[in-house]
Amino acid sequence: MKIYFSVLLISILFINYNTEAQCLSSSGDGTFDNTSNYNQWVKMAGSGGVDYGIFTYETEEKYLGSGALKAQVTQQASWQMRMVSSANCPQTVEANKNYKVVFALKGPERGTVNVTLDYPSGGTDLLKTVEANTEWTKHSVVFTPTEATTELRIKIAFVDVGTYYIDEITFGSANVDCHGDADGTAFIDDCGICAGGNTNIVPNSLCPVQFITPDDANIQYQGALFKNINNSSAELYRFTQDYIAGETYTKLDQFYGPHQAKGSRTQSGISIEFTTNSAFVFMHFETLEHSLENGIRFTVFKNDEIYMDNISSLDFIITNEQETLADYKVYLPSLHGVKFIGMDIDETSSLSLLDEDTRPTYMAIGNSITHGVGQDNASHLTYPVLVGQQLDYKVYNLGISGSRINEEVFRNLAGIEGGPDLLTVLWGYNNLKDDIALATQLEEYQRLMTQILINYPDTEVYAIMQSYTSTVSMNHENNSNSVADLRSLMQNIIVDLQSQYSNLKLIDAWDYTDAEGLNDAVHLNTNGAQTLADGIVDAILKNKATNVNEEIETQKGLNCKYNSNTKTLDINKEGDYLIYSINGQLITSGYSLGSVNLSSIPLGIYILKLDKLMCKFIAH
Template identity: 30%
Template sequence: MFRLNCLLLVIVLLFTSCDKKQNRVATYRNVDIKDTKIKVKGANYVDRSGEHLCWSRFPEEVLSMPSTQSMFNADKARTNSGVRMQFKTKSDRVKLVFLPQLGDNRGAAFAINQNGQPTQTFEFNAQESSQQMTIEVVNQHPGLSTYFEVVMPSWANVALNSMELWGTSELEELADDSKPVYLAIGNSITHGVGQGSATYLTYPYLVAKSLGYDYYNLAVGGAKVSQAIADMTDELPKADLITILIGYNDLIFSGKTVAEYITAYESYLRSIRNNHPYAKIYCITLTYTKAEKSEKTGITPDQYRLALRNFIYHEQSKGDKRLFLIEGDEISSVENLRDDNPNDKVHFSIKGAELFAKELIEIIGE
């Protein structure tokens, strides 16, 4: 009889355990993704009106311009480099479902920060990121109000399709965390070519995180000096810090003369300065490249560097005390370039982006 009772007790415990597990699986529940307790950073244009929570770094009127006017490719501009989604909850787990949107797609790498510390990463290749992507975030501080930040991929355009929290947990109000604002403006080097599709490995992300800035990445792969981007910076929060690294595509692919490059740069910089009168602006000359000259014009990178140096010195002499020059080829070298693609003449590897960020941090942080 004693053995029979023990056997019955074990059976009861097993069924109880199974019931608990089933209940545990069933405790996820949907929350409203239109809830403004979900904040989006790094994208000034957020749409909560449709089925998905969507965001964009650029306004639609700029994206719809002909590329000959905008000076960049709209599909590349629709990608999410620098975009972060933030929320706060006590939930032990959070399930997030993302869907791809219109734009270039080179895969999707997400990073999760909790209370400011990196905790998880999720990677989807180009094929996987062309369909629904589900990530499950485990709270490293179970039962406590935890601040989550989801860092979006740099070379995909995604939207939040759903969010599920565990048990009875709710979204909580985020405290006001006003920080100085950093705008990173440029082309594919700043966008993040060479760091996969991982915003969290790009140099602007590393600079912003180290210096404690909120930031917007306004770089687009293949972009040339773009008056449209300069003009639209008026719609962004007033910046405290701006870095500009632009010109490689003007030299190599557009074949601009030195005079044409500086004329375009002058108008471009004037608009940025007018829109952000108190920002410290760091203009970076062309970084190290294996490209020796433009095949179209025969003009060398050094000629562009010299011209930009002289132009910035001239602007400084007119009294702009918040305008600075950084010699790009002095803080980069062949060591920065991609080791996974030796034929790439200009883009940084993951390690190269980190090294470049460290150089900028040292200069800007002085």
């Protein structure tokens, strides 16, 4: 009887000790500093006789202290591979108050972990999900229980296959900021916006503000063929209204040919332009429904120079402390669809009227290489935008990630009155993936190019051959489609069409790209996109040079000739000169003794003025 009483007393003491001192405090069961802490957790690795993994005590890989819990998930499960805090360690909560579960986690990249509150009745409340990564990371998950209890338990489930480590689990009350972060520092600023903390929004003390709606007449949207704009939002599409098929998209993965609908609803190359003297501009966006969501990156140009970059928040502030009149261009992400909600500016400022943009138009057709995969989701780093900047053309990017050649894209050319002035087509890599002979697939390429050339004889059309890729071929059950065959077949089609249409030219992108310019097997990195853009511009300008040189020869009194080898301009007169871009921006000035060194100016078309005479030339 004495022995029995001693064991019973020890058990009672242990229960009391665990409830009052251990549980889920900073030194409790969640520290896993010993096997006793580890054993306090109920660990269930299966359901219905099926094992989904194994739990073990870990002493080598831990966040703090002496140990951690290791969960090895062998098959994906939403809740079957789970751990639950002990019934000996109940938590007391009040309804509608904030609590937090804090823990350190390491696991497979983006491995899913579900955290829930379990009630004694068997109900589960407020599922929250976090993602693991390959380094130890501290997580703080906030809950607001819907009912009060003194017997709450914490359940953590490991979902995706892989090995997880969890340590330093605690539970307690939470002070939640306006961003929803436990013990966070975000607050409502003077403009009524949740800012600071983890919001990526700079607190603003420059209110009161005036709200500028998306349909304001002093905002220009560049690069969009179809714009759905009202006073509450601006949805901007690179394709014409019938092509994006917005009203019927909801249940469709593909439409009008083999390309991705979600990709067509992104805004690669689209920018929002305005001029203001406001001390700040608070931009507001939302994610566009049914579009790709591959990472947000806004870039702001101020007076034609990069002012802000790598902006990952849908709400951000552009500051202008000098309060001088400035031109702004906000490039939208290339692979994450957004819609513009409007902007706040200070109450005493306004937007200025913008001049009509009469520049020539450039349209680029293609797949993910044209869309911008590999350039960190930055529109301004895609090769179509880089080409447009060098030539001073308006840009329309019709590239769609994952797309195959399809002649339906032809309809979008009608979105520009009279068609584009310049068109490039770089397409075909994804056709290698289909078990269909390339010769058969490229019949559609020939039909597309023929339609373009027949219907738009005044458009300069450049067929661009496949850029450098480490892919050699893709083998299928019935066909082996090689890059070499793609290039050869496409070149044959282009050469044949060139004999019939004088406005078709050929550019071989392989000449301007290499292994160092790749982000993966085929997509260009930022350097690769730049070298391709430079090559395209160089080829275009060389083709234009003949016409421009003919024009120069007809001018009397002033002759100038650009030497592409020495990067100098030879002029038949001496005197003070001014050199302007084709849109009138002063590039450089000086005194000419007959030759001017122009090695520092980018490729492009320029106007030289000297003694009230003018001469046009191309730097190439």
